[in-house]
Amino acid sequence: MGPQGAGMTKRTRNIVLIACGLASAGSFAVFVATGMYPYTRFKSEETAAVNAETSLTAMFDDTGLDEGEGEMEQVANVTAIGFLPSGPGRASISVMSITGPALVVAGVVILVSRRQAKNKQSA
Amino acid sequence: MRQHFQRFLAASIAGVVLAAAGTSALGTGLVDESALVASMTAAGPIAKAAASGKSLVPHKEHVGKGTMYHALTERDAQIYFVSDAPLEKIKGQSNRVIGYVIAGSSGSPASLVGGEWHLPVASMKTGIRKRDEHMRSKDWLNESAYPDIVFQLKKVSDVSLEKESDAFATYKGTLVGDMTIHGVTNPVSVKGARITFMPQSKATASIAAGDLMAIRAKFSVTLSEYGVDNGIIGGKVAEVIEIDTRLYMSTVKPEDQPKQKKGE
Numbered sequence: 001m002g003p004q005g006a007g008m009t010k011r012t013r014n015i016v017l018i019a020c021g022l023a024s025a026g027s028f029a030v031f032v033a034t035g036m037y038p039y040t041r042f043k044s045e046e047t048a049a050v051n052a053e054t055s056l057t058a059m060f061d062d063t064g065l066d067e068g069e070g071e072m073e074q075v076a077n078v079t080a081i082g083f084l085p086s087g088p089g090r091a092s093i094s095v096m097s098i099t100g101p102a103l104v105v106a107g108v109v110i111l112v113s114r115r116q117a118k119n120k121q122s123a
Numbered sequence: 124m125r126q127h128f129q130r131f132l133a134a135s136i137a138g139v140v141l142a143a144a145g146t147s148a149l150g151t152g153l154v155d156e157s158a159l160v161a162s163m164t165a166a167g168p169i170a171k172a173a174a175s176g177k178s179l180v181p182h183k184e185h186v187g188k189g190t191m192y193h194a195l196t197e198r199d200a201q202i203y204f205v206s207d208a209p210l211e212k213i214k215g216q217s218n219r220v221i222g223y224v225i226a227g228s229s230g231s232p233a234s235l236v237g238g239e240w241h242l243p244v245a246s247m248k249t250g251i252r253k254r255d256e257h258m259r260s261k262d263w264l265n266e267s268a269y270p271d272i273v274f275q276l277k278k279v280s281d282v283s284l285e286k287e288s289d290a291f292a293t294y295k296g297t298l299v300g301d302m303t304i305h306g307v308t309n310p311v312s313v314k315g316a317r318i319t320f321m322p323q324s325k326a327t328a329s330i331a332a333g334d335l336m337a338i339r340a341k342f343s344v345t346l347s348e349y350g351v352d353n354g355i356i357g358g359k360v361a362e363v364i365e366i367d368t369r370l371y372m373s374t375v376k377p378e379d380q381p382k383q384k385k386g387e
Contacts, residue, residue, distance in 0.1 A: 038211055039251055039254070041250050041251050044248075044250070046248060047216075047248060047250055049218075050200045050216055050217070050218045050248070051200065053199050053200075054198050054199055054330070055330045056195065056198060056199050056330055056331060056335075056371045057199050057369075059321070059326070059327065059330055059335075060291075060319060060321070060337050060371070063286065063291045063293050063319045063321070063337075064285050064286035064293040064317065064319070065293060065317050065319045065337050065339050065369070066317075066339055066369075067285065067286070067293075067317065068315075069317075069339060069341060069367070072200060072203050072339075072367050072369050073203050073205075073214065073367070074200060074203070074216065075203075075214050075215060075216045075248065075249065075250045076214075076250060077250070086251045086252075086253050086254065087251070087252060087253035088253075091251075091252070091253065
């Protein structure tokens with residue numbers, strides 16, 4: 001491999017490393033921005049329907065029914081990239097499933113480029 | 124160098140595959156059948172669902188014993204549960220509880236005579252589909268064999284009037300009954316439950332037909348006492364599940380209620 005080839009390799013390596021870094025950092029940023037849920041989740045009409053209160057709840061507001069207990073909590077109806085995937089398909093998108101392959105690719109690129117450098121020295 | 128690289132590659136791929144395989148909170152495990160049998164108590168007959176699926180056919184011994192209130196299903200959330208384990212906090216809910224309760228005499232309506240509620244396991248949602256599937260599986264609540272969680276109310280003790288107006292009366296008491304989960308029945312006593320009665324008025328009629336009633340109760344359930352004994356319990360799923368219920372009921376069955384739009 002001549003000097004021009006070695007230059008190409010270095011540039012390609014840098015591009016791949018930057019892409020891997022961006023993908024990892026991007027997934028982590030989305031994870032943080034969407035609430036740092038442990039597992040990836042998506043909004044659902046079903047959850048929205050349960051969470052949508054009818055005026056029944058309002059009607060019993062001042063009756064003392066909830067005295068000392070407060071409002072009943074709800075399951076969050078959000079779309080969030082979790083740290084881990086929660087299933088197949090789109091639910092497999094997560095920090096781990098993006099960062100993991102990115103680390104593998106980065107590792108491969110670094111090792112290959114080091115080996116090429118070594119070969120070049122010995123030649 | 125090559126060996127190191129191969130090990131690194133293998134470990135990385137294994138990690139990603141494990142993660143992508145859906146290491147959701149509920150994995151596989153074993154049900155301890157001996158624990159199931161040991162904690163089982165004699166359960167009364169379970170009421171059948173009406174043809175509509177929105178109410179229960181009351182037990183014969185309850186008919187004519189007092190005013191009957193039916194759970195208003197498929198409206199507001201009725202059950203909220205939390206598993207707070209060291210590795211994960213799981214929250215779930217349902218608005219598909221069906222059932223009925225018989226009020227006590229007019230002098231002490233909160234001294235409920237009896238009742239029964241069914242919570243379909245299939246209706247319990249945690250916000251993650253795969254986890255819901257695990258929850259319904261044989262390793263957990265085994266929905267195919269035990270489709271409902273059942274609470275049979277025997278009585279209400281320690282009843283006291285807490286708040287009253289022309290429009291409502293709220294009582295505090297202890298719900299005493301039997302809880303059946305995963306085919307195992309245990310006696311349950313829920314202290315500090317609140318029961319509110321609200322007779323029909325112009326204000327209530329636009330929201331739900333009939334005299335209304337609501338029950339708010341918080342209690343906990345220990346999974347192993349119901350034969351749910353899984354290797355994951357303790358780490359990702361708590362041994363004790365906290366449950367919060369708020370049931371709205373009416374003397375008019377849900378299938379006979381005028382259609383209600385959400386938000387109205």
